[in-house]
Amino acid sequence: MYKEKPVLIKLMHADPELQKRLAWFHQQPGCNWGIARSGVEDLPELTMTRQGVFLTNGAKQLPFHPSMALIRLMNLLSGRSDRYLEAAQLKAGDSLIDATLGLGTEALLGAWAVGDQGRVLALEQSPILAAFVQDGLNHFTELVPKAKNITKQAAWNALARASGRIEVRWGEHLSYLKSIPSRSVDVVYFDPMFRYTCKQSDSMLPLHRWSDHKSLDHEAILEACRVARNRVVLKERKNSSEFRRLGFDILRGGQYSSVDYGVILV
Ligand SMILES: C[S@@+](CC[C@H](N)C(=O)[O-])C[C@H]1O[C@@H](n2cnc3c(N)ncnc32)[C@H](O)[C@@H]1O
Numbered sequence: 001m002y003k004e005k006p007v008l009i010k011l012m013h014a015d016p017e018l019q020k021r022l023a024w025f026h027q028q029p030g031c032n033w034g035i036a037r038s039g040v041e042d043l044p045e046l047t048m049t050r051q052g053v054f055l056t057n058g059a060k061q062l063p064f065h066p067s068m069a070l071i072r073l074m075n076l077l078s079g080r081s082d083r084y085l086e087a088a089q090l091k092a093g094d095s096l097i098d099a100t101l102g103l104g105t106e107a108l109l110g111a112w113a114v115g116d117q118g119r120v121l122a123l124e125q126s127p128i129l130a131a132f133v134q135d136g137l138n139h140f141t142e143l144v145p146k147a148k149n150i151t152k153q154a155a156w157n158a159l160a161r162a163s164g165r166i167e168v169r170w171g172e173h174l175s176y177l178k179s180i181p182s183r184s185v186d187v188v189y190f191d192p193m194f195r196y197t198c199k200q201s202d203s204m205l206p207l208h209r210w211s212d213h214k215s216l217d218h219e220a221i222l223e224a225c226r227v228a229r230n231r232v233v234l235k236e237r238k239n240s241s242e243f244r245r246l247g248f249d250i251l252r253g254g255q256y257s258s259v260d261y262g263v264i265l266v
Pocket of ligand 1: 099100101102103104105106107123124125126129171172173174191192193210211212213214
């Protein structure tokens, strides 16, 4: 299993709530928490404050915040479509495996789409990212502001409910997919890091430090097709040769977008 360099944990206040949160981080499997002492100050940090938890890597600080999920859900609530959800065709009560959790934007939108009776299992190779996002989801309701905009408030509330439907699991998706029965989930989704190695967007930089950048293994797609009842979905760079290599049909649309979604119907 992938072994990460240590991350320092810094607790900024001695509140009992933060201490409990710190203890939770210490229990998370695979995480390599460093001990603060001179000479190792250049290690990345997990900073725990009353305002939230941040992953800090050099000058970049990453809070858990559902910003893109919020904008996309506001668009959906205003009657616009979302290409990911069009590709995934999730229905109420469905089960989804998000095989590449990252910062959880699409896991949240998937969890919204499957509703109260649905479930989302999200896999993440990096133990630090898995713990950071699961903690953010566990404390989601603390982020919800009082918004004047009705659609924004509805989107926040809906995401807060959706956050409770996501189970994050640290692990490599191929071995997990191999371990579960055939036709046991409705949809499997992949959004690999691969394409970001070409063009680094600023908001993705903190994610780079922890994420796995390998291209997808063909075997993972075969396993996904075995375990899925409905479809397997892939997000990749526009016109990426990955779609053809892995056997996906590209969905039309997104004329001005830098990504495409591909689908394998099973
Ligand atoms: C582009 S990000 C996903 C972004 C995500 N869709 C979101 O909405 O935030 C890809 C993530 O998949 C993870 N990953 C890559 N290969 C993996 C694997 N084999 N198993 C599990 N996670 C993997 C990376 O570490 C990275 O965090």
